[in-house]
Amino acid sequence: MAPKCHAEIMDDHLELLEQLRAGLPDEALITDPDVTASYAHDMASFCEAGAPAVVVLPRTVEQVQHIMRTATDLRVPVVPQGARTGLSGGANASDGCIVLSLVKMDRILEISPVDRIAVVEPGVVNAVLSRAVAEHGLYYPPDPSSWEQCTIGGNIGTASGGLCCVKYGVTAEYVLGLDVVLADGRLMRTGRRTAKGVAGYDLTRLFVGSEGSLGIVVRAVLALKPSPPQQLVLAAEFPSAAAACEAVCEIMARGHVPSLLELMDRTTVQAVNKLGHMGLPESTEALLLAAFDTPDPAADLAAVGELCTAAGATQVVPAEDAAESEMLLQARRMSLPAMETIKSATMIDDVCVPRSKLGAMLDGTAAIAARYGLTIGVCAHAGDGNTHPVVCFDAADEDESRRARESFDEIMALGLELGGTITGEHGVGVLKKEWLARELGPVGLEMQRAVKQTFDPLGILNPGKLF
Amino acid sequence: MAPKCHAEIMDDHLELLEQLRAGLPDEALITDPDVTASYAHDMASFCEAGAPAVVVLPRTVEQVQHIMRTATDLRVPVVPQGARTGLSGGANASDGCIVLSLVKMDRILEISPVDRIAVVEPGVVNAVLSRAVAEHGLYYPPDPSSWEQCTIGGNIGTASGGLCCVKYGVTAEYVLGLDVVLADGRLMRTGRRTAKGVAGYDLTRLFVGSEGSLGIVVRAVLALKPSPPQQLVLAAEFPSAAAACEAVCEIMARGHVPSLLELMDRTTVQAVNKLGHMGLPESTEALLLAAFDTPDPAADLAAVGELCTAAGATQVVPAEDAAESEMLLQARRMSLPAMETIKSATMIDDVCVPRSKLGAMLDGTAAIAARYGLTIGVCAHAGDGNTHPVVCFDAADEDESRRARESFDEIMALGLELGGTITGEHGVGVLKKEWLARELGPVGLEMQRAVKQTFDPLGILNPGKLF
Missing domain, CATH: 3.30.465.10 (Uridine Diphospho-n-acetylenolpyruvylglucosamine Reductase; domain 3)
Incomplete structure (x- = not known):
């Protein structure tokens, strides 16, 4: 079937649009399919997205209430959206839905x-x-x-x-x-x-x-x-991920309270250097960044530096000032964009394991990458045990795409095996809904569905997500 | 009707006890009504409590599952209990219920x-x-x-x-x-x-x-x-509750992070001195305790002491060491027991208001006490805006008891008026269930009830509490 033209789509949704217009100003409705298509999905790969019937951009609570009353009357699904920077497809449109963008309610x-x-x-x-x-x-x-x-x-x-x-x-x-x-x-x-x-x-x-x-x-x-004091950052180079993870465990077991504790593996460091010319040490297997926003961050960094050295760090370099600290943070923040330049597409895992299992998680991820013949760079909120393995693949290569998807899933399986969760901070969306069921188990899943049913008996709120 | 004897109660609950015994060892069941009566209520005043059919003391998850399956089969209400130190009647038994005490599961x-x-x-x-x-x-x-x-x-x-x-x-x-x-x-x-x-x-x-x-x-x-460093405590005397509250607001607005920030009014201070011979300054209208568990608590206390003086404190005394700090904390912890010695009974409010409204809350509480001719001492987690007005009354005096109950309610009404909540940390239980409805409003109440229905469709879990 050929895609419908604008006029045809309008006909399908005539009643919906009429009712919406009764409580919304014209500028709050977008029906041009070229524009509505741009609201169809967030930043996740491998997630289905449908064609919205309409995008609404309310400015008041009353307008949102009108939209939801209309959706309930006509049994039309509603997909709420912010900036669509999500990484799990949680904001993806379904066919014929109302995309409810909240970006104009920005006071x-x-x-x-x-x-x-x-x-x-x-x-x-x-x-x-x-x-x-x-x-x-x-x-x-x-x-x-x-x-x-x-x-x-x-x-x-x-x-x-x-x-x-x-x-x-x-x-x-x-x-x-x-x-x-x-x-x-x-x-x-x-x-x-x-x-x-x-x-x-x-x-x-x-x-x-x-x-x-x-x-x-x-x-x-x-x-x-x-507002805390300005944080000061330290960079430590390790000959292996295991050594870096040992340092992380020691830092946390000794009662330190860093304001960040981040890890970048060799693949990530090299990608960041290539994209941003950051001059990070490319020979390191794992770069650990630790920071403190305490009254005396230099003293805290010195103590943490010693723990890093004891765990096998080959080099420990505290930033001398705020500018150097900011540069190191910029390098860390560049990790995802940098990894995205390696191949045409990426899938970003978000597995969080107990901190004590971080080493096992990183070693296991490396083994999965080797088994599938893929580049999987890892950056991690190491202090939380929250890893972001980034699976890099060529979306035009069918076999590589399949291997990417499979390795992405195996990383979640490994996380669950280690007592972790499939998502530390990115959510479930469309991408991980089968995995949510595995993590929750049958009783948990049933009660979560029952809660959904309690608040949304008609099933019109972001259907097809989570479960 | 005369109270039933042990044998009669047993007959009523024969089937229940038989089923419970099938999955519980003998020592996990108490049916002697003299003993079960001691499990009937927590520490709240004015809260109805019924006579349990049985008290069960399981030691394993499987035993708890057996108890709940039995309760579901026979539609018998279950009242879960810890140590019954609650202050809202949330652990009070209902007639014919299973009291499910979890105290033996203590590993x-x-x-x-x-x-x-x-x-x-x-x-x-x-x-x-x-x-x-x-x-x-x-x-x-x-x-x-x-x-x-x-x-x-x-x-x-x-x-x-x-x-x-x-x-x-x-x-x-x-x-x-x-x-x-x-x-x-x-x-x-x-x-x-x-x-x-x-x-x-x-x-x-x-x-x-x-x-x-x-x-x-x-x-x-x-x-x-x-574990944080040992905290150091400061005591500041104020000529009015308003001045103390101004100090609290200044301390928090200036970005300090005290490890405690507590207030005791004159009534409380005098009661504590009488009970514990603590030697607190009785001429003060409001005693503020601030503490820091930071690397340099003395410096933080000095800064906070200056803010207290600026707000009108007549005396600011930092503890010299851990022992003096502990003494001040003991005095604070003695507040409730001390207030309980003023009259034969107490009702303890738990209203939490936005910190900026703390002064209005304390002044309003004093006005309520005056209007009802009652002693209402206040201690407060001042840094949180969480006040505990303690209404003291003679339980044998019917009119005073009525006034106590009414003033207790008026304090909650004042809290809601000031944008606060009826309970900061004690819960709703039996004591405040009408007030919960007022705080939540009709939509909130309906959705809370719907959640209850989702998890407990037969209504056997702690019935009559919250709603």
């Missing part, structure tokens, strides 16, 4: 230094919020690598993490309360704006990481920390 | 310094765990005032807090994963043992604070922190 409503909270709409960009609160001496820690693009609503949907987590935790720890538009258009407030609160079930946390499948977040109360 | 299964986790059974006493992990250089922060008696399972049920929360947060932040026996006896594992993980909905957090109404926690993976 910071309040920042309170005394209460250490911010109240925001879901479309606020992570970096915009981070900079705004910094002006008040405050710090919003979650820093996914897409922080210059991704939105707080998207971060909440995927419970996303970043480099900060080893000290400051993931997005979930910073969401105190939510306003949520339910599937039928009713508005529900969860949680609180106080430091503590235990009134009833924690529905706030239930929505964090629910990938838009339980309701539409239209407002969030976020916890903030005071 | 610490694992402590890992590298992974910074402990795996425990629900009956482990908070202080026992705290001391056990301290031997490994680790720290389990949640420290409710009943920490020498209360169990981890009970702490999870109520999401309890303590003095540590201003820096370290409540129990919820430390629960990574759970094994839960569902209402029908099936075993479900939630969450993870890794530092991060976002696979599916956060059911772990849903169970934390659910007061035994969704399932029975039989095992928990807890996050640990490295």
Whole structure:
């Protein structure tokens, strides 16, 4: 069947568009299929994406309620979206759906230094919020690598993490309360704006990481920390991943609290040097970056440097100042873009294992790469045991693509075997839904589905994701 | 009707006891009504409590599963209990129920310094765990005032807090994963043992604070922190609660991170002196305790002391050493027992307001006390805005009891008016269930009930609590 033309698609969705228009201004609706197609998917490979009936860009809570009432009336699926920087297909459109983009609801409503909270709409960009609160001496820690693009609503949907987590935790720890538009258009407030609160079930946390499948977040109360001192970074070169992981375990077992503890393997280091001319040491098998934002970071780095040397580091270089530290962080942040230049496509795993199993995870990943004859570079939030093996492949090569997909899956199997999880911070989306079932087991899966059914009895919220 | 004798009660519950005995050793069942009566309620005033049919004390997960299967078969309500130190009636028995006490499941299964986790059974006493992990250089922060008696399972049920929360947060932040026996006896594992993980909905957090109404926690993976340096405490005297609250706001707005920030009003100070001969300054209207467990606590205390003076403190006394610090903490921990000596009974509120509203909350509470002609002493986790107004009354005096109950409620109404919550850390139980409905609103309440229905369709898990 030939693809439908614009007019034909319009006919199919006439009633839907008419009802939506009754409560939305014209500029909040996009129906041009060339444009709506650009909203069809996020940044994940191997994830199906359909053709949306319409993209809506509401600016108010009332507009979101109107959209959800319409969707419920007509039983039309709704796919909520932030900046579509996700890596699991969680924001991918399904055929005939309403894509509900929250990017126009982008106001910071309040920042309170005394209460250490911010109240925001879901479309606020992570970096915009981070900079705004910094002006008040405050710090919003979650820093996914897409922080210059991704939105707080998207971060909440995927419970996303970043480099900060080893000290400051993931997005979930910073969401105190939510306003949520339910599937039928009713508005529900969860949680609180106080430091503590235990009134009833924690529905706030239930929505964090629910990938838009339980309701539409239209407002969030976020916890903030005071701005920490400028962090200082150290780089340590190791002759093997095992030695680097031993250092990580020692650092954490001795009670250190680094503000980041990151690992890049040789493949990653070489790719970063090639893309960014960063001058990282290419002879190293594993480069460990540790940082402290404590009152005396140099002293903490010295102690950690000694542990690295004891674990076999061949070179330990503390940054001399903030500029050198920033350069090392830039190199780390460049890891994913750099790996993307190796082949035409990548798949990014997100397996998190107990820290004590990090060495086994890295060795096992290397063995999988060898077995499949693929380049799999690994960068890792090592302090959290959260690895991002990046499977590089040529999308035009069918056999290599198949091997990429299989190795991607084997890495998740290895993670589960080691007592880990298939996703530390990227979410399940479309990409890992079979694996979610394996991780949860039959009882867990059944209860998760029951929760979904409770909040979305018609199954119109981001269908086909998670389960 | 005269109370039934032992034999009569046994007849009523014959089938239940027979089925329970099929999967439990004799010593795990208590049917003597004199003994079961002692399991009827927790430490809250004004909360109804029924007569249990039986108290069961399982030692294994399989035994808990057997109990829940039996309860489901026979539609018998189950009331889970820890140490019954709760303050909201959440562990109170209902007539003919099975009291399911988890105190015999008290093993610490694992402590890992590298992974910074402990795996425990629900009956482990908070202080026992705290001391056990301290031997490994680790720290389990949640420290409710009943920490020498209360169990981890009970702490999870109520999401309890303590003095540590201003820096370290409540129990919820430390629960990574759970094994839960569902209402029908099936075993479900939630969450993870890794530092991060976002696979599916956060059911772990849903169970934390659910007061035994969704399932029975039989095992928990807890996050640990490295042991911090010994904290040093400062005491500051203020001529008014308002001045003390101004100091609290300044301390937090300036980015300080105290390890505790507590307030005791004049009534509390006098009661503590009377009970414990602590020699606290009785002329003060509000005594503020601040502590730091940083590398240089004396320097941090000096900075905070200056802020106190600027806010009007008449006296600022930093402790000279750990012993003096411990003495001040003991005085604070004595607040509730001391207030209990003022009259024959107390009701303890647990209102948490945004920190910026703490002054208004304390002034409003004083006005309520005056209006009702009652003694209401206040101690507060001031850094969190979490106040514990303690209403003192003579339980034999009907009119005073009525006024106590009414003022207790008015304090919650004031908290909600100020943007706060009716419970910061004690839970809802029986005592505040009408107030939960007011805090949540109709949509929130309906969805919370729907979640309850999803996990407990027969309504056998701790019925009559929360809603």
